[in-house]
Amino acid sequence: MLTRVLSSAVLVLLLATPAAAQAPDVIHLFDGKDFRQHFYTWLVDDRKNDPDRVFTVVDNVDGAPAIRISGQKYGGITTHEEYETYRLVVEFRWGTITWGNRKDRARDSGILLHCQGPDGNTGRTFNGPWMRSIETQIIEGGVGDFLLVPGTGTDGSRLWPEMTATASQDRDQEWVYDPKGKPRVFRNGDRINWYGRDPDWADRLGYRGAREVEKPAGEWNTLEVIVTRDMITNVLNGTVVNIGTDPTYTKGKIIIQSEGAELYVRRVDLYPGAKK
Structure with missing residues (x-):
């Protein structure tokens, strides 16, 4: 089993991929006008319809267009294509609206990587909100956590990804990414908290921990996810917050979730061919 701790030299290589929006190899998954060239919508019950306009493009959010995800219903925008090795750069900030049983809870969303199987397979009847995948979590106080999201196979079996991380347990016995920790395999709904998640x-609503890297609600964050065949690295506002290795899923679609909280996304850029 392979385990890795990133050296400063490797970090420089990972973060050296051109960040400029005009880089020749960039795929603008959102071009400032429309997201449907690269994404389709999926919602529980509504499936590929969006009667309540959960997903829209607004012309001016802090001076620029953005995708508005209302959070009213659970689901997401899903890429038409599958991707394997890449650097994904997403700029997001929270809105003010929360819904339903998450009205008073931490604002919640996420980016699902290596999504596999039919739409909605997190539900046993394929009417779930998402697909089996590896999640880079976006939640107040927990941006950069990893979740291993199980799903249902076409034969009805329950399937899930696995991934290794060097981790240690905090005061509450939760697993936290720790470059000096021992390698452990995570699976079946497990969570790997980012290194500074408050015990x-x-x-x-509005939770902030003592070591927060996420900016306060209403300010823009830059989340970079660097994906190679044997490593996923979450970088929040320039800080490496979590690393997983040897994922059993290495290719798939990408989903940006709708999960009970209003979210604005003004940049979704994908740079193919990330290198270790």
């Missing part, structure tokens, strides 16, 4: 984290 006193509470699922409440």
Whole structure:
């Protein structure tokens, strides 16, 4: 089993991929006008319809167009294509609206990587909100966590990804990414918290921990996900917050979630062919 701790030299290589939006190899998954060239919508019950306009493009959010994800219903925007090795750069900030049983809870969303199988396969009847995948979490106080999201196979079997991380347990016995920790295989709904997640984290609106890298609600964050065949690295606002290795899923679609909170996304750029 392979395990890796990134040296400063490797980090320089990972982060050296051109960040400029005009880089020749960039795929603008959102071009500032429309997201449907690269994404389709999926919602519980509504499936590929969006009668409540959960996903729209707004002309001016802090001076630029953005995708508005209302969060009213659970689902996401899913890429038409599958991707394997890449650097994904997403700029996001929270809105003010929350919904339903998450009205008073931490604002929640996420980016699902290596999504596999039919749409909606997180539900046993294929009417779930997402697909089996590896999630880079976006939640107040927990941006950069990894979740291993299980799903249903076409034969009805339950399937899930696995991934290794060097991790240690915090005061509450939760697993936290730790470059000096021992390697451990995570599977079947497991979570790998980002290195600074507060052990006193509470699922409440506006939560912020003592070591927060995420900016306060209403400010823009840059989340970079660097994906190679044997490593996934989450970089939040220029800080490496989590690393997983040897994922059993190495290719798939990408989903940006709708999960009970309003989210604005003004940049979704994919740079193919990320290198270690």
